[in-house]
Amino acid sequence: MMITPDILPILRCPCGGDALVLADVHVIERVNAAIAAGTARDQLGTRVEEPIDAGLVNQAGDRLYPVREDIATLIADSAIRISELG
Secondary structure (H helix, E strand, O other), X not given: OOOOOOXXXXXXXXXXXXXXXXXXXXXXXXXXXXXXXXXXXXXXXOEOOOOOOEEXXXXXXXXXXXXXXXXXXXXXXXXXXXXXXX
């Protein structure tokens, strides 16, 4: 993943403006398992179909902004609802 330590401090959640942190491997595995099972949803309730390579999580820990092919998607509606994954 190409999000380097010098860029991470300037990335912010598009919804609340809070800092984002890199998701750990367990969160990524959980999200990808939910995507494979067809249960992962974005903020609009749309099923997420493409697995992620990495992710950025907001401070509340309820949204994950997906990273695919080294590109972070920092669009509020595209955030994956990780609080609902179980």
